[in-house]
Amino acid sequence: MSERDARIGVLVVDDHTVVRRGLRAYLEVVDGVDVVAEASDGQEAIDRLARLATEHRLPEVVLMDLVMPRMDGIAAIREIARRHPDVRVVVLTSFGEVERVQTALQAGAAGYLLKDAEPEEVMQAIFAAARGEVHLDAAVTRRLTRQMVSRDVGLSALTPRERDILALVAEGRSNQQIAEQLVISERTARTHVSHVLSKLNLTSRTQAALVAIREGLVPPPGSD
Structure with a gap:
């Protein structure tokens, strides 16, 4: 296996250029990660993946914002899951409402992080997604747990x-x-x-x- 094959390919998707460039600069110095491309919205992400697929360079993980023009993150996650089922999507967003989290996970997201996450947690989520696991932001996990407990207690x-x-x-x-x-x-x-x-x-x-x-x-x- 070549050095490139052993690395986790990542596509960074965010409509803010400074965020994309910041993520790319950080990821490019992390051992075991290769940023294969960037995209500014969901539609561009779909187009990039289609092109990478023809080049046999599909990334293992897409790091995706949710609120973007043209095609938002939820729609993009669904489309990626349909077209490229082996590509895992980790959401990185500013919004942690339970309903939004549940919608993203139901669409096929393999992780959900808030943008105040530490860089190390971003890496943990990427590596977890590449292993086929799901990684959730600690605050998001607490909110989901509280809702589940609240509903269970209420019904009982x-x-x-x-x-x-x-x-x-x-x-x-x-x-x-x-x-x-x-x-x-x-x-x-x-x-x-x-x-x-x-x-x-x-x-x-x-x-x-x-x-x-x-x-x-x-x-x-x-x-x-």
């Missing part, structure tokens, strides 16, 4: 009647329909629904329906 705190209410909400029943089904007043049904949303830290009936499907209280749409 529901009374049997509230679980019934949640299932009916997931079936698309109105408060009046729920009241008729359970032989209670519409006002009581409305109160139950409000309590369910509050206990699960949700803000809409749609979110409640998704939780009910995830927890197996009702089958997903189209499963019949």
Whole structure:
């Protein structure tokens, strides 16, 4: 195996030139890493990868921002996963909201870092991705864990009647329909629904329906 073959190829994708150049300058002095190219947005990243593929120089890892013009990081991750399933994407962004993290991971990201991460952690994430592992920023991991614990506790705190209410909400029943089904007043049904949303830290009936499907209280749409 040649020295080039033993190195991890990396494509750096960020719409800020100073960020790309800074990352490249750091990565180029790290043993075992080879920066093969840069891109300023998701579409350019896809185009670069297509060109590198024809040259048999596909990188093992793409280091990708999320918020970029033309094609954002999430769309690019999905496209990379479709076209180049062996290429792993590590997100490096300023945004660590749980919903954004979950969307990136569902799209196929192999890592998620915030831009205040130490250089050593960036390298850990790159090497982990190259090994087929997932590496998450410590702060991101804490947020995901808190959400999972919060949701689990909330669901377990529901009374049997509230679980019934949640299932009916997931079936698309109105408060009046729920009241008729359970032989209670519409006002009581409305109160139950409000309590369910509050206990699960949700803000809409749609979110409640998704939780009910995830927890197996009702089958997903189209499963019949």
